[in-house]
Amino acid sequence: MAPITAKKNGKKHALKLKDTKGAKKAKVEVKSSSSSDEIASSSDEDDDVESGVLDGEESEEEDELDEVSEEDELDQESDEEQAEQKEESGSDDNENEEGSSDEKKAGKEGPGQHAEQRKLLKERKMQRKSGAEVQQIKSLWERLRVNNPPVPKPVREKLSNEVWELSKDCISDLVMKHDASRVVQTLVKYSSKERREQVINALKGKYYVLATSSYGKYLLVKLLHYGTKQSRQVIIDELHGSLRKLMRHREGAYVVEDLYVLYASQEQRQQMLREFWGAEYAVFRDAHKDLTLEQVCESSAEKKNIICKNLIGTISASVDKGSTGFQILHAAMGEYVKIAGDKEISEFIEVLEDKFAELVHTPEGAEVCCTLIARATAKERKTIIKNLKDHADNLIRNEHGNTVFVTALMCVDDTVMMFKSFGPAIKDRLQSIVVDKFGRRPFLYILLGLDGKYFSPVVKTELQKYIKLSENTSKKPFEQRRKELLNKFAPMYLSTIAKYYDLILEENLGCQFISEVLVNDEFYEQLGEQDKARFQEVIDTIIAYFKGDITDEKHPIHRPYSVRLLKSLIQGGKWNAKEKKLEPLRSVQGLGHDFAQKFYEDIIDETNLLDWINNVDSSFTVVALYESLSKAGDKKLTKDLKKVAKKIDQESNNNKGARLLVKLMNEKA
């Protein structure tokens, strides 16, 4: 692994640790991704970060302690841990906890006690099964793991062989202990394919226990990481049938999530999910291969009931455990809502309670959330919105979250509530949301509906699916909701543009947005008298924005979208590319000819006309001006153009605007 990776991981981890203290409540940010990071990085660190031994260990155990209180019934449920293992792992756990708290105490109270504690700990360790070997292996490992300077390869091989010789017979004892499990991790990391294969085989029959062990899980994840397709299959096969139980397990759930997200193939994922349907589908898995949920449910209402019950069982257990952010869970939820009836949907909404925000960052999770919003009753929608509004900014900017917000905008009848909920959170950030690739979408929706320009066919079809689903519970005519929202949001759009025009105009997406706002009859018609006046001020502001010497490279005209914006304002209408004609505005004032006139006066006049024509970036502006003004019989520009006609640069190949202008002038004459 490259040092860069190590560094990155270390950093990530450090950040994460800081978080765990203060930000329990602020875990809106993708929990699922952190799950994999957490496991990967905290175990990586052992090997890669030089100074990390104590830090890593301590923090890990701190996490451990944190979680202990959350302990649930599942440990008992987990089949009494295989008689032989039970005693061992039980005492092991205890010792580790003691160990960590001892260590901490010692750290505070003085070195003398510390040493004593250490000795005690060591003695206890020696008494454990394979204790002597463990100590020996560990000392070898200490030499193996050093990374600064890195151990030369031959030495590494030798050490690693020695470790393997010592550990291969008691490997299953090693992997459950927090220190020794690291030895095996390092071993796996520095081993050949064959050796890894051997480790995989030596651990056969242990993977369930491994997955549920707070230390073993790191090794398991490592094995998955370095493993081949086959070895992954071995592990998956073995865990297969226990997934539902694992999902309810504190450690196991993380392993399953990692497996699902990072290592399982599409087919394996499908299989994992099918296991959540019920025991039948886990046991006879080959018989049920290629089975889709819809098929099964259609074939028998009884089966459907059972599957529903099983799914919601796993889902609510995991949600209660705080695993709402897991992707595998989102996928399971996705299946559930696909077959759920209205009653089940209501129950599901209750299960999720205030955790909706944890769903919206993954494709599946967002889909679930959208479906729920679409199918929910007015009252249920209100609770969902109430929950989501606290995460408005993250929700709206997120690639998937934004569709959830759009769905809410499309489906919720109570637009007053929508505006009250989200308005305040949005108000001060609209200038940055509006230039965000995803964040701007909901606001373009309010402005234009599901315009194909901003909603790709895939997204659009999906959103239309939700519209269809919402028809049972939404009462207003579809377009009415958008109009009402536009009415409420329009003043906010306007004041944001007025205040932050320079920030927004700096971005391509921002120019595009402003153009959509200004060249829009519906928008203008929603404005009151006072806002209509402000609208004119905004237009003047934009005109003034283009003042200045365009031979200066920093002039805004040299940014690609500026011309497009100006052109749309000068034309005063939307270009319909299908019909190849301009659709003039019916009610907006101050654009089109008016705008052109002002622009050819305040910004361009006979003194700098030639500059604007002979520059590639700006020439099309003049073309637009010419078309707009000459059509209206405005002679000033035509006259000025004649004066400079001879100096227009028609030679350079790339100034197509200039040449087009000349062509148009000749046609006229």
Next chain:
DNA sequence: CAAACCCCGGCTTT
């Protein structure tokens, strides 16, 4: 709108 373009994830290769 359509063509050009770029970026990313998955796959194959050594």
Next chain:
DNA sequence: AAAGCCGGGGTTTGTA
């Protein structure tokens, strides 16, 4: 396990 290729998507751009 890293490097390179390919295809599909989304975005940019060209200018009607």
